[in-house]
Amino acid sequence: MSQDPYYLPAALYDFSLIPRFDECIEDLAEIAEPEDWDYKNTISDKPKPILRNYINYTYKRIAEEKKVAVSEDEQYACWNTGLITFNHEPIFILFERNKLDNPRTYWHFCKFVRKGQWELNKFSSLPEMAHYFDDxxxxxxxxxxxxxxxxxxxxxxxxxxxxxxxxxxxxxxxxxxxxxxxxxxxxxxxxxxxxxxxxxxxxxxxxxxxxxxxxxxxxxxxxxxxxxxxxxxxxxxxxxxxxxxxxxxxxxxxxxxxxx
CATH class of the missing domain: 3.30.2310 (YaeB-like fold)
Structure with a gap:
């Protein structure tokens, strides 16, 4: 696996280590604009399966468009989830350099952050959300x-x-x-x-x-x-x-x- 901070594989799990992903999804649902993220007709063993799929497939498009920002010191990265808070503030997903021994990925999930939070001051500019159509x-x-x-x-x-x-x-x-x-x-x-x-x-x-x-x-x-x-x-x-x-x-x- 490449240890290039600018390398963008197609799958989120190949881009970043995300321990306790289920808990992360629950945290995101708490800060995002209220929405029903559960299935009505299918049994799922994962919490908020719609939100879980949304994050995975949004990253795939983000990677295709190369819309991941990396801090100047290459210690942090972020991308725009396309979701907003109850007060309509964009939500970003923040990563930090993976400091584990023999890391499989360059990045390690840090947290979900609002656009106005101080953690995003590490980036000179913030990436746009994923784009899916021109016409x-x-x-x-x-x-x-x-x-x-x-x-x-x-x-x-x-x-x-x-x-x-x-x-x-x-x-x-x-x-x-x-x-x-x-x-x-x-x-x-x-x-x-x-x-x-x-x-x-x-x-x-x-x-x-x-x-x-x-x-x-x-x-x-x-x-x-x-x-x-x-x-x-x-x-x-x-x-x-x-x-x-x-x-x-x-x-x-x-x-x-x-x-x-």
Missing amino acids: PSCLVYNTRRELRSNIEHIIEDNRDRFPSEFQNKSNYSLQNSLQGAIYSALERVKRNYKTAIPQYYNGNIQLLLPLCLDEPTKADLALVIENYNDFYRASTCLTLDMAYNNARQITRPDREWLQP
Whole structure:
């Protein structure tokens, strides 16, 4: 492992030693603007799993953009979490040089700090938060475009993501249910642009639409929409918890239908 303070591996655990990470996540939740960071449909053995994923994947983007500040003496580093306190003050994550014997990483987690705290005076300038898109139009579903849905693939590869009462249905029956849900989702987004929720995945912005298989007001899954410039393509779906994890990386999703 490189001991270069400016080396930015893709994974947070390769960038810094973070002992008692669960406790760190709890501490961050205490100082950040109040938000529900727990799953509603999935059992997790980790506290605040949405916040935990948010920090891990935000760092990945931060590393891609090289938005980590290093102090002049190379003893401290920080990056912008993109979160704010209750009083709307940006929150940074601070690291200090790893002084353990034979350190695996150059950095060791120190603490989460508000922008105005004295610890950040070690840096001549503070890094910006992660950036995910340049064209805001990618965040809005263009209802004039054709949507091409690979229904068979969605069912074959994601049957275990469907509600239990649908998993034992025949492919034909499930296909009819899915086609109806997609039609309803398209009608819904025509009347309310906020129905389509953006997510960041593998360097691209995708859109999520609700799939209501049983009740018209309750989403069971999220349909993933990929942009192909002249048309949209849908070939997979996500559980609501998976969708919320991906969407929360950009911003707190509108709760019209996507609940963690």
